[in-house]
Amino acid sequence: MTTPPQPPSDLPARSVQAVWHPCTQMKRHEGAPPLEIVRGEGVWLIDAQGRRILDAVSSWWVNVFGHNQPQIKAAIAAQMDRIEHVMLAGLTHAPVVELSERLLARTGLGHAHYGSDGASATEIALKMSAHYWRNGARPQKNQFIGLAGGYHGETVGALAVTDVPLLRQSYAPLVRVAATVPVPDARRKPAQLSEAEWVEHCAAALEQHLQEHAERTAALIVEPLVQCAAGFVFHPPAYLARARELCTQYEVHLVADEIAVGMGRSGRFLACEQANVRPDFLCLSKGLTGGYLPLSVVLTTDTVYAAFYDDDVARGFLHSHSYTGNPLACSAALATLELLDDARLAANRDLAARLDAIFAPLHAHPRLAHARHIGLIWAWDVTDAPADFARRYAAAALARGALLRPIGNTLYFMPPYVIDEAAAMHLRDAALGALDAVLMESRAPTPSPLHDGTAVTPQAALP
Numbered sequence: 001m002t003t004p005p006q007p008p009s010d011l012p013a014r015s016v017q018a019v020w021h022p023c024t025q026m027k028r029h030e031g032a033p034p035l036e037i038v039r040g041e042g043v044w045l046i047d048a049q050g051r052r053i054l055d056a057v058s059s060w061w062v063n064v065f066g067h068n069q070p071q072i073k074a075a076i077a078a079q080m081d082r083i084e085h086v087m088l089a090g091l092t093h094a095p096v097v098e099l100s101e102r103l104l105a106r107t108g109l110g111h112a113h114y115g116s117d118g119a120s121a122t123e124i125a126l127k128m129s130a131h132y133w134r135n136g137a138r139p140q141k142n143q144f145i146g147l148a149g150g151y152h153g154e155t156v157g158a159l160a161v162t163d164v165p166l167l168r169q170s171y172a173p174l175v176r177v178a179a180t181v182p183v184p185d186a187r188r189k190p191a192q193l194s195e196a197e198w199v200e201h202c203a204a205a206l207e208q209h210l211q212e213h214a215e216r217t218a219a220l221i222v223e224p225l226v227q228c229a230a231g232f233v234f235h236p237p238a239y240l241a242r243a244r245e246l247c248t249q250y251e252v253h254l255v256a257d258e259i260a261v262g263m264g265r266s267g268r269f270l271a272c273e274q275a276n277v278r279p280d281f282l283c284l285s286k287g288l289t290g291g292y293l294p295l296s297v298v299l300t301t302d303t304v305y306a307a308f309y310d311d312d313v314a315r316g317f318l319h320s321h322s323y324t325g326n327p328l329a330c331s332a333a334l335a336t337l338e339l340l341d342d343a344r345l346a347a348n349r350d351l352a353a354r355l356d357a358i359f360a361p362l363h364a365h366p367r368l369a370h371a372r373h374i375g376l377i378w379a380w381d382v383t384d385a386p387a388d389f390a391r392r393y394a395a396a397a398l399a400r401g402a403l404l405r406p407i408g409n410t411l412y413f414m415p416p417y418v419i420d421e422a423a424a425m426h427l428r429d430a431a432l433g434a435l436d437a438v439l440m441e442s443r444a445p446t447p448s449p450l451h452d453g454t455a456v457t458p459q460a461a462l463p
């Protein structure tokens, strides 16, 4: 069942004229226009030429149940026939109420406050935390702590806790930059320390910061277990548990940003569950709607909620977006949660084990170090990666039918949960083929000015 080749489309050229693409130096599109996608089917994207490309990054980590997913599509369509959108101040509707109840049942946290993107969830959590302390007559508690390399979105408020060098360099003057504390990245563990000692060493740095600054600190924000945007930096659940203890002890909120690792990605519904940690604030987005519509949510405790409950408007939480709690997005999220039940989470864990065996040749590849895997996330670091590795690799993988976008020298897979074994083999082969091609290319000697096609004999090179 192959689509016949289509005539070349002018859409990519029009796109670079009319669209300012995200996370993109537009000049780079001069030689390589964006790829036009016309259709999706499960884990596959179909381009304008009819080529099938495996979406191994779940379209920036949002698509958990595949493209063109029948149940999610039907839920949105049914809601569209009822009410597409109403404002959520003074009015309410079934999808937002049901979704909030279901999230409470699933996480033990409630009072769902909605935004549209991950970054807006970060903004909500930070504002809510600082406002909580203000309502409790401790307004000086308004600073934040993040983990080194943390990523929580790119709006001006979220950038304060996003520790990405390029973003810091470019936008630090706009931002009240938060304190950062070290994270026990297994790859950086000093050889003389055990894992437990490494965790304790990093926890001690957090504790020291809290000893000095807790009186001025509202919250610590973390990406539980995996800092994805930092290049898939893993830390042990024990660190998350210690961070929870220290936050409780020093009266500082813990914000769990599960925008990337939540919704089953880590193998449990929440990554926090793996450390038995209950945060004060939980941020979800990305997979929340199955990758269909933008929606984010911040869930919190009854204690936090109670601190805002008052006759005084100014003690209420002051935050809104036009599309807060959009009914279409909420019905997509409800359909996604329906699919992501406990049976599916267990099936995903079995699937992950089978995929891990299929990916064994990557674990064994001499140029891939630090193989790491949790749930449906895999990552490897390319040793001695050539210059501009990520971009060259992405092009080589695309040519082999896989959408892969390394972060720096880190190659990762984050496929939709509906990937099957045949597709996983295709992914493995495309990933290995692209790796060997990029490494081979960079081994070829750089052409010298003499090698311009004219025959050069050894004698001719002599003086």
Ligand SMILES: *Cc1c(COP(=O)(O)O)cnc(C)c1O
Pocket: 117, 118, 119, 120, 122, 151, 152, 153, 154, 223, 228, 229, 257, 258, 259, 260, 261, 285, 286
């Ligand atoms: C992607 C991401 C965000 C930001 O979400 P956007 O929807 O891109 O604004 C925040 N935190 C984490 C952990 C993320 O992975």
